[in-house]
Amino acid sequence: SAVISQKPSRDICQRGTSLTIQCQVDSQVTMMFWYRQQPGQSLTLIATANQGSEATYESGFVIDKFPISRPNLTFSTLTVSNMSPEDSSIYLCSVEDPGGVYGYTFGSGTRLTVV
């Protein structure tokens, strides 16, 4: 299955600033997914990143707040912009593993705390 390297693993940020999270996959994948996992909540899909096109955002998430880049088939970034304490969460990137019978492989996550 794919291996994903995600960084940073954690960060503490001042409100009003931005943080960019990076995910590197060890194989080429068509789609990469970005999730948010708030305490006590399920994983919520933020957007799907396709190489060579604009990311597709889920309801409640907008590009201005969560801009995504997908410069090639192995890399993507998610930026959390103009942060507020409500953005404190774990952010995860994911790819669908074609060899894993419909399974998804996740990065280790970025634990973001906004103060």
Added chain:
Amino acid sequence: TQLLEQSPQFLSIQEGENLTVYCNSSSVFSSLQWYRQEPGEGPVLLVTVVTGGEVKKLKRLTFQFGDARKDSSLHITAAQTGDTGLYLCAGRDDKIIFGKGTRLHILP
């Protein structure tokens, strides 16, 4: 809106005991997955069930998909401290949705 309800939310039991956690929905899924997530890590796939009524075993873990493909259960026999973690079910149709998880703590 499709929802997956997991129960219980929290479970703390002694090592050696058996337990079952549940994943229920009013929606039908083409497949259902179970993941385990440990602190500081992303979820890791345990199993995918596809056929209604399907039962899969992974060592001490037994997964069952409901006949109507709306619900699933995970049974752990003789729990070990290494089973501690967050167990997430995820239903797959045109999209994948996750339950809130069952946080399991096995006491030594």
